[in-house]
Every structure is written in structure tokens, then in C-alpha cells.
Amino acid sequence: xxxxxxxxxxxxxxxxxxxxxxxxxxxxxxxxxxxxxxxxxxxxxxxxxxxxxxxxxxxxxxxxxxxxxxxxxxxxxxxxxxxxxxxxxxxxxxxxxxxxxxxxxxxxxxxxxxxxxxxxxxxxxxxxxxxxxxxxxxxxxxxxxxxxxxxxxxxxxxxxxxxxxxxxxxxxxxxxxxxxxxxxxxxxxxxxxxxxxxxxxxxxxxxxxxxxxxxxxxxxxxxxxxxxxxxxxxxxxxxxxxxxxxxxxxxxxxxxxxxxxxxxxxxxxxxxxxxxxxxxxxxxxxxxxxxxxxxxxxxxxxxxxxxxxxxxxxxxxxxxxxxxxxxxxxxxxxxxxxxxxxxxxxxxxxxxxxxxxxxxxxxxxxxxxxxxxxxxxxxxxxxxxxxxxxxxxxxxxxxxxxxxxxxxxxxxxxxxxxxxxxxxxxxxxxxxxxxxxxxxxxxxxxxxxxxxxxxxxxxxxxxxxxxxxxxxxxxxxxxxxxxxxxxxxxxxxxxxxxxxxxxxxxxxxxxxxxxxxxxxxxxxxxxxxxxxxxxxxxxxxxxxxxxxxxxxxxxxxxxxxxxxxxxxxxxxxxxxxxxxxxxxxxxxxxxxxxxxxxxxxxxxxxxxxxxxxxxxxxxxxxxxxxxxxxxxxxxxxxxxxxxxxxxxxxxxxxxxxxxxxxxxxxxxxxxxxxxxxxxx
Amino acid sequence: xxxxxxxxxxxxxxxxxxxxxxxxxxxxxxxxxxxxxxxxxxxxxxxxxxxxxxxxxxxxxxxxxxxxxxxxxxxxxxxxxxxxxxxxxxxxxxxxxxxxxxxxxxxxxxxxxxxxxxxx
Numbered sequence: 001x002x003x004x005x006x007x008x009x010x011x012x013x014x015x016x017x018x019x020x021x022x023x024x025x026x027x028x029x030x031x032x033x034x035x036x037x038x039x040x041x042x043x044x045x046x047x048x049x050x051x052x053x054x055x056x057x058x059x060x061x062x063x064x065x066x067x068x069x070x071x072x073x074x075x076x077x078x079x080x081x082x083x084x085x086x087x088x089x090x091x092x093x094x095x096x097x098x099x100x101x102x103x104x105x106x107x108x109x110x111x112x113x114x115x116x117x118x119x120x121x122x123x124x125x126x127x128x129x130x131x132x133x134x135x136x137x138x139x140x141x142x143x144x145x146x147x148x149x150x151x152x153x154x155x156x157x158x159x160x161x162x163x164x165x166x167x168x169x170x171x172x173x174x175x176x177x178x179x180x181x182x183x184x185x186x187x188x189x190x191x192x193x194x195x196x197x198x199x200x201x202x203x204x205x206x207x208x209x210x211x212x213x214x215x216x217x218x219x220x221x222x223x224x225x226x227x228x229x230x231x232x233x234x235x236x237x238x239x240x241x242x243x244x245x246x247x248x249x250x251x252x253x254x255x256x257x258x259x260x261x262x263x264x265x266x267x268x269x270x271x272x273x274x275x276x277x278x279x280x281x282x283x284x285x286x287x288x289x290x291x292x293x294x295x296x297x298x299x300x301x302x303x304x305x306x307x308x309x310x311x312x313x314x315x316x317x318x319x320x321x322x323x324x325x326x327x328x329x330x331x332x333x334x335x336x337x338x339x340x341x342x343x344x345x346x347x348x349x350x351x352x353x354x355x356x357x358x359x360x361x362x363x364x365x366x367x368x369x370x371x372x373x374x375x376x377x378x379x380x381x382x383x384x385x386x387x388x389x390x391x392x393x394x395x396x397x398x399x400x401x402x403x404x405x406x407x408x409x410x411x412x413x414x415x416x417x418x419x420x421x422x423x424x425x426x427x428x429x430x431x432x433x434x435x436x437x438x439x440x441x442x443x444x445x446x447x448x449x450x451x452x453x454x455x456x457x458x459x460x461x462x463x464x465x466x467x468x469x470x471x472x473x474x475x476x477x478x479x480x481x482x483x484x485x486x487x488x489x490x491x492x493x494x495x496x497x498x499x500x501x502x503x504x505x506x507x508x509x510x511x512x513x514x515x516x517x518x519x520x521x522x523x524x525x526x527x528x529x530x531x532x533x534x535x536x537x538x539x540x541x542x543x544x545x546x547x548x549x550x551x552x553x554x555x556x557x558x559x560x561x562x563x564x565x566x567x568x569x570x571x572x573x574x575x576x577x578x579x580x581x582x583x584x585x586x587x588x589x590x591x592x593x594x595x596x597x598x599x600x601x602x603x604x605x606x607x608x609x610x611x612x613x614x615x616x617x618x619x620x621x622x623x624x625x626x627x628x629x630x631x632x633x634x635x636x637x638x639x640x641x642x643x644x645x646x647x648x649x650x651x652x653x654x655x656x657x658x659x660x661x662x663x664x665x666x667x668x669x670x671x672x673x674x675x676x677x678x679x680x
Numbered sequence: 681x682x683x684x685x686x687x688x689x690x691x692x693x694x695x696x697x698x699x700x701x702x703x704x705x706x707x708x709x710x711x712x713x714x715x716x717x718x719x720x721x722x723x724x725x726x727x728x729x730x731x732x733x734x735x736x737x738x739x740x741x742x743x744x745x746x747x748x749x750x751x752x753x754x755x756x757x758x759x760x761x762x763x764x765x766x767x768x769x770x771x772x773x774x775x776x777x778x779x780x781x782x783x784x785x786x787x788x789x790x791x792x793x794x795x796x797x798x799x800x
Contacts, residue, residue, distance in 0.1 A: 504784045507746055516746075556780030556790070578786070580746035583715060593747060623800050624751040625793075626786040638786065640747050 030057060030120055036145040039068045039137075040172070040195040041224040049128070055114050056128040056146070060085055072150060072172040073247060074135060075420060077348065078124070084348050085117065085126060086395060087135065088420045090172050090248035091153070094395050095134035096350070097126050100503065103518070103545035106134045108352075108397045110521070110544050136171025138197030140222040147223035151199040155216065155229065157206045163255035164208030168229070170196055173247035180239060189231040189239055191252065194220075198227040210237045210254035348424055349373050350395045352543045354415065355569070356405055357490070363405035365413065365428070365452040366569065368539065369394065370546055373450060374470045377440060379459070387430040387438050389452060390418065394426040397543070403428075409436050409456055428452060435459055448548060448561055449568055489634070492677035493537045494670065495566035497628060498524035499578035499638075502547035504558070507581030509644040512654050516644060517545060519653055520577045523641060526663035527577070531670065535677040541565045563631040573602070573674070574632040575666060579653065580640035588646040589617025593638040595629040602635045606669030613665030614658065616642050616649070635673075639666060695724045695731055695764055702760045715753040717744065724761070730792055731761040734773040735782075743782040750787045751798075758793040769794045 030050035037044045046064030050057050058065055060078050069076055073090030087095040096105040102116040111134075117126040132139055137148040150172030158165040168174065170193070178191045189211075198218040206213055211233045220226035233239070233254060240261035242251045253261050353368035377389045400416035411431045418427035430438060430452075437455040498520040500506030506516030521542070528538040541548045541562045549561030566574040580591065592607035594600055603621040611618045619640075629636045641662045642649035652658040689697050703722045705714030716722075719737040726732075743750060754772065761770045769792035774782060780790055 499786075500784065504742075506784060507744060559780055559786070578747060580748055582745055582749050583717075587748060591748060593751075619748075622751070624747065625788045625797050626747065626751075627781055627788040628786065630788055638747065643746065645745075 030125060034144065037064065037068070038145065038147040038223055039071045040149055041147075042071060044068050044071070048123075048125075050125070052115070052125075052127075057125045058128045058131070060124045060126060068148070072135060072137075074172070077420070077424065079347075080122075080124075085124070086348060086424070087131065089135055091169060092399075092417060092420075093134075093136070093171075094397070094417075095131065096395070097131075098502075098544075098546060099124065101545040104130045104134060105350075105397075105544050107399075108543070112518070136199070138199070138225060142223070145223075149195055149197045149223075149225050151197045152193060152216070152227050152229075153199055155200045155204045155214065157204065157208070162257060162260045163253055164206055164210040166204070166206065166214065166229075166231070166252040166254070167244070168200075168250050168252070170248045172196075174243070174250050176241065176250065178239075178241055178252075180233070185235055187233050187235065187237070189233050189252070189254070191229040191231075191241070193227045193229070195224060196227045197225040206231070208254070210234055210256070347371065348393050348395055350397050350544075351391070351415075351426055352397050353539055354403060355537070355539060356403060357570070358406035361407075361456045363407040363410065363454045365403055365405065365454075367391075367450045367452070368565070369448050369450055371448065371550065372442070372470065375440060375450070377438070379438070382435060385432050385435050387432070387436070389428045389430075389440060391426040391428070391450070392423055395424050396426045405454065407436075407454055407456060409434055410454055413454075430454060448565065489570045489572060490537070491572055491679075492535065493539065493569060493571045494531055494573045494575065495539045495541065495569055495571040496524045496527055496531075497541040497548075497562045497566075497574065497576040499576055501542050501545055504547070507579060507644045509581075509650045509653075511647075512650050514579075514644055514650060514653055516579045516581070519579050519641075519659070521545065522659050523662050523666075524577050526660055527575070527666055530663050530667035534667070534671065536670075537677075539565065539569055539571070559627040560631060562628055566632050566634060566636075571634050573670065574628070574634055574636040575606070575670075576626075576628045576636070576638040577666075578638060578640045579644050580642065581644045583645070585645050585647065587619070588643050588649045589619040590614065590642055591619040591640045592621045593624050593626055593629060593640065594621065594636070595623060595625060596636075597623075599629070599635045599637060602669075602673050603637045605673035606637055606639060606666055609669035609672055610639065610641070610662060610665030613661045613668060614642075614652075615661075616652070690765075692724070692726045695726055695761065695767070698760055698764060699724045699733060699757075702756060715745070715749050715756065726767065729766055729768040730771055731764070731767045731769070732771045732773060733757065733761065734776050736775045739782060740775045741783060743785040747786055750782070750785050754787055754789075754793060755798045758795060758797065762795055 030052055033049045033051050033056060035049065037046055037049070044064050044067045046058060046062050048059035048062045049064070060076065065076070069087070075088045076085065077088070078085040083099045085097040089095065093107050094105070097117045098105075099117050099119070102113045104111045104113050111130065113127050113130045115127060117124060119125075129139070132148050136151055136153055138151050140147045150170055152168060152170050154169045156167045158167065174193065175195070176191050176193050178189065180187060180189045182188045198216050200216055202216050204214040204216070211231050214229055214231040216227060216229050218225050218227050231252070231254070236256055237254050238256065238258065238261060240253045242253065243249075244251055255261050349369050349371045351367050351369055355366050357364040357366065373391050373394050375389050375391045377387065380386045396415060396417045400414070403413040403415055405413055409432050411433055413431070414429045416427055417424070419425040430436070432454070435458040437457050437459040439453045439455070441451060442449065498517070500517035500520060504517065506520070508515050521544070524540055525543070528540060531538050547558055548565065549558040562576070580587070590607065590610050592603040592610070594603040600621065600623070607618070607621050610616075626638050629638050642653060644650050644653065699722050703716045703720050705716070717738045720735060720739045721737045722733055722735055724731055724733045757772070758770050761767050771778070771792045772789045773779070774789070778790065781787055782789070
């Protein structure tokens with residue numbers, strides 16, 4: 001069963017047009033700020049610190065910003081002409097600014113900023129305080145001076161067999177001093193973190209045989225805080241402090257025996273965050289760290305076409321165990337061994353969602369991406385059989401995690417942000433128990449989904465060992481008659497489409513500062529939670545303030561991209577969330593639109609429940625030729641949730657309880673219409 | 681939308697007159713809403729039973745109202761044009777080009793609109 005379009009798989013190199021962000025004009029000029037800036041107690045000299053409407057702003061190329069990031073162990077990635085400015089914190093947290101958008105993305109959450117990054121001439125400025133908040137900094141503003149300090153973000157315990165482990169995470173590389181003292185029966189282990197503020201609470205229950213509890217306190221002047229962690233340890237307990245893989249983490253090991261103080265890779269995973277997803281069987285713990293993939297020298301024939309026979313590499317170097325990220329596969333640095341992944345640097349794309357479709361003999365992992373991505377893949381020779389895919393210029397939203405697939409031949413699939421410099425590379429590692437066939441490519445009809453399909457069958461005998469590929473960019477103006485191959489229909493899957501976004505804010509209400517694209521996202525995110533709580537799987541067409549399709553594409557491409565998400569995913573229902581607006585201030589209330597006569601009852605169910613939940617006016621259900629209700633292949637509605645142009649409706653839309661009730665009402669309508677995710 | 685045309689007008693000239701009256705909105709009274717944003721320019725050509733209407737001006741850059749106004753706008757346009765002799769459908773162009781929708785809009789414009797498009 002080949003669910004994917006093979007054409008996009010191997011050695012397909014297409015030129016991708018660079019996406020140039022339109023320069024954003026800012027109404028107010030930038031006034032120069034002469035304030036001093038201190039980071040971790042050190043003065044950092046900014047050359048282009050300014051202020052707009054009282055908010056400090058900084059130019060992205062300011063050497064002071066570079067110095068500040070260096071102190072914090074953080075990195076910036078920005079290519080002039082692209083829309084994203086991405087900061088990577090020492091702990092891997094991604095902070096993404098988007099030109100023209102006042103939504104700041106911090107990992108997978110979104111925060112509102114007072115204004116969007118903007119160009120002054122050719123220079124890009126970003127608001128400073130959203131950045132420092134995203135970087136996890138404690139901030140104090142004095143007369144003519146800013147002081148920023150990194151913070152202790154979390155203190156967590158892990159209780160082992162013969163020891164207690166305390167893991168400490170901070171927003172910058174940690175430095176500490178430790179001492180164990182006090183009378184034998186009341187010994188205290190004191191760790192001080194100079195220059196760090198405390199954001200991890202004041203008390204941590206440890207509950208082990210080595211120590212009962214720990215307390216945290218912040219002292220020192222606001223410009224140079226010192227956080228102290230005090231642990232009351234039991235008599236006879238020894239300790240060791242270890243720096244973990246990411247320099248912004250450390251582990252304290254408390255044990256009675258010297259031999260238990262060593263930190264081995266088996267006992268404690270140096271991952272920044274542990275996924276809540278189902279993990280691999282315990283036997284997998286003995287294998288190397290996922291980032292330590294063996295270096296593969298790709299076969300010289302690997303750049304041939306798919307039909308070209310390639311000899312299996314005879315020698316595969318032994319896996320390297322290392323806390324450091326492994327280098328990029330050797331082949332990518334050897335000209336002539338692998339074709340270069342693309343003719344020009346690609347804009348950074350985000351992987352916003354991951355979902356799995358299992359059939360009896362195949363599992364498909366679908367990565368929702370914000371745009372086409374390049375990738376390369378490598379297959380290890382038996383008996384290792386591992387297969388990995390490196391997706392270039394891609395940022396993984398959310399932590400590294402395991403992806404659960406049902407195919408019995410697959411022991412585990414892991415996805416992680418493998419590299420952040422010189423490029424953002426997301427790595428997917430498939431660890432099968434026997435050779436499996438893997439097909440990678442764009443999912444037909446979806447410009448924003450990369451499919452990785454694992455087949456139970458072994459690869460063809462002449463299969464190549466590595467290759468590069470690119471998601472095929474759809475034609476700029478695809479014919480409306482373009483055939484969309486729907487994925488298998490899933491009875492428990494709903495696609496929610498937050499209307500507008502990115503360069504199309506939708507309607508606005510200046511008096512209340514309301515923007516349709518922000519409201520539709522807020523409602524959709526709440527609706528997702530409400531539906532998940534009762535067992536639905538939910539995919540959002542966008543999970544931030546961006547376009548679903550190509551930002552430079554036309555409306556056809558943008559509206560079709562939203563339909564493609566639902567069609568390719570095989571959703572049972574499609575709900576497009578909008579806020580109405582009129583040239584008149586008189587109209588108010590809710591309207592639900594449908595197109596196919598068969599969808600009228602779905603619209604009626606949503607309309608009735610949403611009106612009931614919100615108490616808003618009932619503007620009825622209407623049949624209108626809205627694009628997304630015509631080009632999705634499942635029951636589809638477009639809900640216009642009250643009017644931004646009506647004073648009463650708009651004042652309600654400023655209230656979070658009202659947003660919650662709209663979401664709850666639509667969720668109830670889904671329940672009334674379907675009976676629930678397990679009914680069909 | 682009722683309008684009074686010069687009795688001598690016919691064919692494309694009548695279509696142009698009707699379209700301009702619709703886009704401009706009523707000259708007296710404020711009972712009806714003007715759904716076309718001010719500054720909208722519209723031209724029409726007639727080929728057989730199809731009136732091709734090209735919209736330009738602010739409406740072609742960004743449609744600011746919601747779905748209700750948008751549907752009402754195209755319904756009034758379609759009903760006005762198809763009330764003229766021999767015209768049964770309207771192909772809407774945006775700045776002279778066929779588009780899926782107005783920028784920022786939702787209403788599908790790929791195909792000619794007929795009165796059936798608006799059947800409830």
C-alpha cells in the first residue's frame with residue numbers, strides 16, 4: 001500500500017522561490033535609549049537600543065544582543081529577507097519572532113507582544129522585553145539601566161534504588177558552588193547559583209532515604225541575584241554534582257555509597273524534557289543516546305536515481321556514545337558524495353504537529369509543516385537496520401519525543417531538534433527490529449504535510465542506502481479541479497481551521513484592539529482541548545499567527561491549503577472558525593454556514609449549541625459558497641462567532657470566559673451531531 | 681436591488697449602468713447598506729449569458745468585512761446582473777484575474793455565480 005506520492009521522494013531538487021517579507025512600516029520613530037544593560041551582572045553595550053511607544057526595542061544585528069546571547073548560551077538565527085527570527089535558549093527552547101506578527105512563539109505556546117517586529121529602513125527591530133521574557137530572564141529596570149539575570153527554572157527529583165537525584169534546570173549555562181556542612185545529624189548540602197534568580201518555587205519534596213526536602217531562596221541585589229538550594233541530608237550521605245548534556249542543567253546525586261554517585265547514561269537520560277508519550281520497552285535503555293547515531297559513510301552510488309542499484313556498505317562504524325550532539329552525517333560535508341540539499345538556503349519551517357496513521361502492514365507518520373522542507377535520509381546496513389531522516393531548515397515545536405507506531409517491526413521512532421547551528425535540523429530516527437521499507441514524501445494534495453511511511457515489507461534488494469529529497473512545491477495557481485486524494489477516514493479525527501492568520505489578519509475592531517485571526521486561534525485552541533478531553537483527536541490547520549499555505553501564495557493556495565490539511569488527514573469533520581464583521585454596527589450574534597445540503601444538520605447542531613452556550617444572538621444557519629466548506633470532502637461548517645463590528649459582541653469577545661463558551665458550544669454541537677468519537 | 685435605468689439603455693451599456701448603480705449604493709436614504717467598500721471600481725463585459733465583472737480598488741487588496749457582508753455583496757451583484765435580459769451567470773474577477781476569493785475573503789469566485797449559488 002503506497003499512500004504517498006513517490007515522485008517527491010528521492011533526488012527531486014526543485015528551486016524554491018525565496019520568500020521576502022514585506023517591510024513593515026512602524027508609525028512611531030525609534031528613539032535612542034541610553035540605558036545601560038547588565039546581563040548576569042556584566043555590562044553589555046548595545047549600539048542600537050531604542051524605544052517605540054515607551055517599549056524598548058533592539059536591532060537584531062546589534063553586537064550587544066550577540067554578547068547578551070553569548071553570556072546566556074543562546075543563539076540567534078536570522079537571514080535577511082526571511083520572516084522568522086529564531087532564538088534558541090541554552091536548554092533548547094525556541095523563541096520565534098515573525099515579521100509583521102505580534103504573536104511571539106515560545107516552543108509551542110504563543111504570547112502577545114505590544115507590537116510586531118518591524119523594519120526601519122532595512123534594519124529589523126524586535127521588542128526587547130518579550131525576548132528577555134522568552135529567554136527566561138529575571139528583569140529589573142532601574143533609573144537608566146536594565147538588569148537581566150537568568151533563572152533557575154525547575155528543580156525536580158528522581159528517586160533511584162540506592163540514591164536520590166535532584167535535577168536542576170536553568171535558562172542559561174549553570175555555574176554553582178556547593179558545600180556540605182553542619183552537625184552530623186543535621187547536615188545541610190548548600191548549592192549556590194550566583195547570578196541566577198529563582199523561578200522554581202521555594203520548596204521541593206524529595207522523599208528519598210537520602211534527603212527529605214529541599215528549599216530554594218533568592219538573595220542578593222536585584223541586579224545580581226543569588227539563588228541558594230538547601231537540602232537537609234541524612235547522616236552518612238555523600239553527594240556529587242554533575243553537569244548534564246545541556247550545559248543549563250545539572251544533577252545532584254545523593255547516596256551512601258561512593259559507587260552510586262557516578263552518573264551513568266543508563267540511569268539518567270540527559271534529555272532536556274522527557275516526553276509523556278509512551279516510551280520504548282526498558283530493554284532499549286542500554287542502547288546509545290538517540291542523538292548519537294553512528295556516522296555513516298554513504299555509498300558513492302547513493303546519489304543515483306531510485307532504480308540505481310547501490311552496494312550495501314560493508315563497514316558501518318561503531319556507534320559513538322556521547323553527550324554532545326553527533327555531527328551531521330559525514331556525507332553532507334563531502335561534495336560529490338551527496339547532492340546538496342537545495343540550490344539556495346531555505347526559509348525556516350516549523351513542524352507544528354505530528355500524527356500517526358496505522359494500518360495492518362504500514363504506519364504513516366505525518367509531520368505538519370509550515371511549508372515545503374528538504375530532507376536527507378540514511379539507512380544502516382543489517383543487522384542495525386536503523387533509518388534516519390534529517391529535515392533541514394526546520395524547527396520542531398515542542399520537546400524531543402517518542403512517536404508511537406503500532407507496526408510490530410518498529411521498536412521506536414524518535415523525533416528531536418538535532419541541530420540548531422549552522423542550520424536547524426530535525427532528526428527522525430526509526431529503529432526497526434528487522435529491515436523495513438521507508439517511503440518519504442509530500443502527502444498528495446497537502447502542501448504542508450511531510451509523510452514518513454514505514455512498511456512491514458523489507459526494502460527492495462537494490463534499494464539505495466541514502467538520498468536527499470524535497471517536498472514538491474505545488475504549482476503557484478493549481479487548477480481548482482486538482483484531485484485531492486483523501487487519506488483514510490478516521491472516525492475520531494477533527495480538523496479545526498482558525499480563520500485568517502499571518503499576512504491576513506481578517507476583520508478588526510480598533511476600539512477594543514481585537515483582531516479576528518487572534519480570536520479564531522484562541523477559540524480553536526480551546527476547542528481542541530475541549531474535544532480532546534472527550535476523546536477526539538484534533539489537528540489545527542495553524543497553531544500560531546501564520547499562513548497555512550505559502551505566505552506569498554494567493555488566496556486559492558491559502559484556502560486550498562486549509563482544505564488539504566483536513567482531506568489528507570482523513571478527518572471526520574472540518575470546522576472553520578471565524579468572527580463576523582459588517583459595514584453596519586447593527587448585526588450581531590452567531591451564524592453557522594454550510595454548503596452541501598447534507599451538512600445542514602451539522603451546521604444546525606453547532607449553531608444551536610453555540611447559541612445556547614454563549615447566550616449570543618441567533619443569526620441562523622445559512623448555505624453560502626464559502627471555499628473551505630466546498631473543497632473539504634467531509635462534513636464541513638464555517639462558524640462566524642458574533643460580530644467585531646457590533647459594540648456589545650466586541651466587548652464580549654474581549655472576555656476569556658466568552659471565548660471559552662464559544663469553544664464549549666461548538667464542542668457540544670459536535671457531540672450532538674456525532675454522538676462522540678467512538679460512534680460512527 | 682431595484683433601480684431605474686434609462687429606457688434607451690440595453691446590452692452591455694445597461695449592464696454597466698446597473699453595476700455602477702449597485703456599487704455606488706443608493707443616492708438617497710440610508711435604509712440599505714452599501715456593501716461595496718468606498719473606492720470600489722467595477723467593470724463589466726457580457727459574453728452570451730455570462731456577465732464578467734472585474735472588481736478593483738480597496739476591495740481587491742483586502743476584504744475587511746465578514747462572511748455575512750461578503751455573501752450579501754455577491755448575492756446582490758448576482759441578482760442585479762441576472763435580472764438583466766439574457767444574463768444568467770456572473771464571473772467575478774479581482775483586478776482582472778480569476779481568483780478563488782477576495783484577498784482575506786472566503787466566498788468562492790472560481791466559478792460563475794448564478795442565482796442557484798444562493799439557493800438555501
